[in-house]
Amino acid sequence: MKFFATLLLSLSLAAPAFAATPGVTDTQIVIGQSAPLTGPAAQLGIRLRMGIEAYFKQVNADGGVAGRQLKLVSLDDGYEPPRAVANTKTFINGGDVFALLGYVGTPTTLAAKPLIDQAGIPLIGPFTGAMGLRTPVDPYIFNIRASYNDETRKIVDQFLFLGLKKIAVFYQDDAYGMAGLTGVQKALAAHGLKPVATGTVKRNTVDVAAALASILPAKPDLIVEVGTYTEVAAFNQQALAQGYGGQFANVSFVGSEALAKALGPSGNGVIITQVVPFPFSTVTPLVREYQAAMNAAGHKDDYDFTSLEGYIDAKVLVLALRKAGKTLTRASLMDALNGMSNENLGGFTVRFSPDDHSGSDYVDTTSITASGGFRH
Incomplete structure (x- = not known):
């Protein structure tokens, strides 16, 4: 025992x-x-x-x-x-x-x-x-x-400072896109404004025809984009082909380098907010x-x-x-x-x-x- x-x-x-x-x-x-x-x-x-x-x-x-x-x-x-x-x-x-x-x-x-x-x-x-x-x-x-609220506020405030008030939103039709859309709406509301148009894309697809038809007739000065690089590249290229001459701006989640590669020369001037320091500087x-x-x-x-x-x-x-x-x-x-x-x-x-x-x-x-x- x-x-x-x-x-x-x-x-x-x-x-x-x-x-x-x-x-x-x-x-x-x-x-x-x-x-x-x-x-x-x-x-x-x-x-x-x-x-x-x-x-x-x-x-x-x-x-x-x-x-x-x-x-x-x-x-x-x-x-x-x-x-x-x-x-x-x-x-x-x-x-x-x-x-x-x-x-x-x-x-x-x-x-x-x-x-x-x-x-x-x-x-x-x-x-x-x-x-x-x-x-x-x-x-x-x-x-x-x-947060996306921080990023979208930065985008909206910079463009309103320039006197550009017609802002549209292209966003992924899910929780990510809605978070970005909400951020833009909140930033615009602080100035008594609303998006002039919105358009969505389904996650992991490039079917952007409906979004283009919804957004481009409003002739926005700026389109804030809340998607991934494949969706945004498809939207931008088709928007440019249809004569859009305004500005595109993205939140950081888009995938900056992949987007730049996908857009090629047509990416010149596309804005992307970043949440980390510039990685190419010392x-x-x-x-x-x-x-x-x-x-x-x-x-x-x-x-x-x-x-x-x-x-x-x-x-x-x-x-x-x-x-x-x-x-x-x-x-x-x-x-x-x-x-x-x-x-x-x-x-x-x-x-x-x-x-x-x-x-x-x-x-x-x-x-x-x-x-x-x-x-x-």
Whole structure:
């Protein structure tokens, strides 16, 4: 009896070792990402993942986080909500993913949100500016980029300053597009105005005929576009072919480099707001660090806004992992994130609190050049 009592005591003392934090071992921390890696929006997921992996490689080469190597597991959702839900279930039910990072898109992330909340698994840096992921504050979702309200307000205010008041909206017919449309409507309402016309496109399609027929007769000075690069390229090219001579402006989610490539010379002058610093300059320490990491990861001179955002997302996560300490739990990670009151990453500041998970309101304005580059 004494032997069995001793054995039971030993097993009870050893129990915590078997109930370890999911995705964390003595040598590794596993992070999950659901993103479009194939399909019409693939470049968004591919480039975001590229920036994340560049930072992870840099950290791992320096010994990891408290001796643990970082591993990113990316699953393709094709920018479709049901697939994002399935991927999230895999991460949660598999029990081998510690946290989530860099989900791409409003409809996909919103679809996964109930699972994230139920499991209590933190998601850092979703690639969306939707207010539905910001208010009310979700304790498990930490937004790093500025909101679509911030971006659309910047666009509207700049054009109204120029005296151009006829503003239309071309938007994706889903939660992402509605978030952008709402942002434009709110920004215009502050000046006693409304959109002169609107038009929609179904996600992952390029059927823009109805949107053109709805918008172009209003002869807008500016068309604010809330879509992905394939949809926007199709709309712009057909609008120009039909004689439109006004201005196009996009929010950052469009995929700047992919849009520039798709438009070619016709992209000259198309405006895109950005939520990260200019990735082609070496003015800020953060961008210099990012460029060096991209070069070391085998992507020499292959810089862009989306991979820089992935790099920033990964850096914020790692800073929080380090603050959370050696005995890592999801609760300690979230405590560390909530304690980031004014974290300067080298020219880009992030702040969180338990009452505010909008990490940044940084918005810049760029435009595409005739050669497919970007003006700042």
